[in-house]
Amino acid sequence: MRKRKFWGWGYADELLSAEEEKNIDSRIAKTFQLDDIETLPIPKVEDIDLPKPRLGAPSALAKVISEDKEERLNHTYGKSFPDAARSLLKDFSSPPDLVAFPNTEDELINVMDWCDESNIAVIPYGGGSSVCGGVETKVGDSYSGVVSLDLRNLNKIIEIDRESRSARIQAGILGPDLESNLKKENLTMRHYPQSFEFSTLGGWIATRSGGHYATLYTHIDDFVESTRMVTPSGVLESRRLPGSGAGPSPDRLTIGSEGILGVITEASMRLQDRPTFRASTSVEFADYKDALNALRQISQSGLFPANCRLLDSSEAVMNGAGDGSKHILILAFESADHDKTAALKRALEICSDNNGLYEEPDSNKKDAHRTGSSGNWRSSFIKAPYFRESFTRRGIIQDTFETS
Template sequence: MTLRNFWGWGNEDKAFDDRQISQLRQLVGLQFGDAELACQALPVLADLDMPDCRLQPPASLAPMISSDRRDRASHTYGKSFRDIVRGLAGDYRCAPDLIARPSTEQELLDVLDYASSIGAAVIPYGGGSSVVGGTEPRYEGNWKGTVTVDMERFNRIIEVDHQSRAAHIEGGIYGPALEDGLRPHGYTLRHFPQSFEFSTLGGWIATRSGGHFATLYTHIDELVESTRVVTPRGALETRRLPGSGAGPSPDRLFLGSEGILGFVTSAWMRVQERPQFRATRTVHFGEFLQGAEAVRRLSQSGLYPTNCRLIDAREAMINGIENGSKHLLIVGFESADHPVDGWMERALEIVTDAGGAVQANRQQKPDKDQAGDWRQQFIRAPYMRDGLIRLGLVAETFETAITWDRFEDFHRGVSETVNRVTREICGKALVTCRFTHVYPDGPAPYYTVIAPGRHGDQVKQWDEIKLAVMETLIDLGGTITHHHAVGRDHRWGYDRQRPELFAEVLKATKKTLDPGGMLNPGVLI
């Protein structure tokens, strides 16, 4: 039986083994030379620093409640760098007391009533893949305990409307099960975040998840037709409509609400026919900004490629693609209706005019499928990140978005800040960048930071780097997150980014739907 890793990413049997850790050590040694790279031992469940459960639920809730040690450990943290470091160290002092798994809305309301009656905080939990402290019981307040509500039993595809091409899907379904359920109907949701295997539909909606496809429908927002939400005040459901001008959208209220207003128990989602035609090509650039200009032109062409990933040379090299001398642009198209060769031909004309060198296609060089290499590394990246952390490195990412007119100065400013601050704190630094999503008015740059860490101080080191990063992102006009949500770790930056009057509106909404403030306290407000 495959077990989810309680301290790190994904499944235990896919974590980096000794051979892969050794390869990582050699790769990092090429970058950082004399850095000490002793591999940290894995935590032992019985030895975790975890307090006893403080809550005694009534017998009526017993069938859906767990206080199992592994269960509590697995629901303590998300999957950020600071989460993995603390998990490896066996620090589970903030573990939730109980894990509830309701299977009906009435059972969910029963759990909320119980928590309210005893003064416990409640944390909505989908797949637990948050990298911003969105699921961690870390908050202020005099709470008597914590109940984490795992929505995994809300896992059905309820109905498929073939005429409208939409599907009614429960919020706790994981990505693979969702796609498996749509496949017999010939459909796909076509939403593939990096966390796809270990995240849920409700989590995507609550965090305004960004999918793998890089243009047009990049966020889950565009795919939501209606939602049903259970709040401490009761359930509400929005009307199914292709579009409406009837006031502010109630669906938008819950998109990005991060569990502070209620639980997304189900949603009607716009689905698509499964693609039959595909084409992918790789383009090389000598300068990253040259590649960025090519992407700008392509994003404004109206072609809307499904894949438009600009990867800087160092990131490509770290992931085993090329030798670090060229920046890569991966361009892809797909369609369920028609061949895409014409779209690809025009896209390659655009990027060539911008100075790109188009690489031989897959049929000509099957042993050098760089797009396929990147796709596999993209899926494996979180496992590699965990391996780097075990070697004692600071290894984390941050992402943002900025308009094209400000990108060059923004990228220069962010890169300078991150390199300077990381070197001051860690001595050395490797900072890379790629575009995950692009729009006609701007890109979403995604930065990776790898640096030597000090054992016992890695969290403090990253927190200092992250503070400088957030200040720079805000000061230069970017967003503190493009698709990783706010959680608790981005709160400071979010407070600066949003208008103050909007903050007051959000607080009033929270007070209306969750009068006791027990849902995910400390997140967003």
């Protein structure tokens, strides 16, 4: 199993190239008029002192519970700027005492029962990509210790219903593994938060995540058919239905629960056929108000673009989607059933009515959605956390903020 960075984003062997690091130095020096840039070194496991565990695992759970130093480091923080800053400064003063890796739901229940009986706080841990303090171990002084409960081994697709386009899936599966397994059936869930590479289905549900696809199917709520959650009082499982006209949905106890009520172990999810028809382009606006008007009109048009993302001029240049003189609207349509050229054409008419400028999209160009401003943004969207950690090492704050 590849090692993850305990101090930053991604795998330990995935670092920016020397050229990329040099470009970052140049940009910072130019922006802040600096002669030289000080960069914090990458911390090493052996250089960090951790408090000793306050707990010992009972013999019946010894196979699934670890007090390994690097695992405790990995499970101390999420991936926000404060988390990265403390990691780089070697501040790991509040690690979990132990880390549990159950292989089955029964083992997970046994761990939770032990913690309940022993007054131990349990922190559910999926991919560790939280930027809201969701995996931090600061639980107060009323507990005898903290166990980080890692779901990485509950990572399977249990069953797929091809006819109904749905699947029963364990909560610890990472985004890339989920999509690669669904691809074998020519299916997809089409949910891509920026943390996609290192976040899990259970994490998406617990945090009520939003994907980067802009309209129609956007939030994880749109995909959930049923959920199963282990709580200190027993298992809470909702009925699997394609849709329901009943009152308040019991799934809303789980979706957005942030791990407070229990640990999500599996869910039944709605799927989609993989798209084969695509149409995309980018539109430039000199006036931000014009861009906002176009965005609003497209959102209200019933066209339902898969991507409809507005980058202001500064964000555009940061993502390699322009030279900083224009605001960029990235538009993309896709379908598994029919051509989307007409939908894109109508969206571009709306943009033209609002003084937007664009090049005529080439519908015959393969992978057009991966080139130009759209392609640059797509690449930057996934790679942004890697660049952010390099900025953090240079004392530059760049972070995600909750606005709702």
